[in-house]
Amino acid sequence: MGVDLDMVGKRFGRLVQDGRTVGHVWIRPPHGARDFALTTDGPSILGNAALTGFPTGILLVRLVTDPGATDQYRVILRLNGGNTRRLFIAAQ
Numbered sequence: 001m002g003v004d005l006d007m008v009g010k011r012f013g014r015l016v017q018d019g020r021t022v023g024h025v026w027i028r029p030p031h032g033a034r035d036f037a038l039t040t041d042g043p044s045i046l047g048n049a050a051l052t053g054f055p056t057g058i059l060l061v062r063l064v065t066d067p068g069a070t071d072q073y074r075v076i077l078r079l080n081g082g083n084t085r086r087l088f089i090a091a092q
Contacts, residue, residue, distance in 0.1 A: 001057045003044040013038065015059070015079065023079040027063075030071030030091070037064045038075065065091040 003022060007013040015023035029036050044059040063073060075087040 001044055001046055003057060003059055004042065005038065005040045005059070005061060007038060010036075015077070021080070023077065023082070025078075026074075026076045028074040028076075029066065030069045030073065033066040033069035033071075033073070035066040035068070036073070038062070039064065063089055065089070 001017075003015050003017045005013050005025065006016045007025075011027045011029070013025040014021045015025065025038065027036070027038055038061055040059060040061045044057040046055055047058040048054065049056045061075075061077075063075060065073060070091050073089045073091060075089065076084065077087075078084040
């Protein structure tokens with residue numbers, strides 16, 4: 001709960017909770033992509049996991065793709081000592 005995204009650079013960010021880093025984010029854009037961003041509307045909120053229904057923290061992030069780069073973006077979210085999620089987004 002309360003985890004937020006702090007983008008340190010264009011392709012790298014930290015997941016931060018109460019001022020400490022609890023994970024990392026990497027963006028691997030397609031060749032030639034320059035105008036892209038990963039954003040969030042605020043810290044993670046409490047919700048129920050889709051499959052199990054157990055309470056969990058949910059961080060809503062949005063990838064804004066470069067209109068001139070229509071190929072695959074890879075976004076990796078990794079919690080320190082925890083889960084890793086790899087997302088593959090095809091921009092058209």
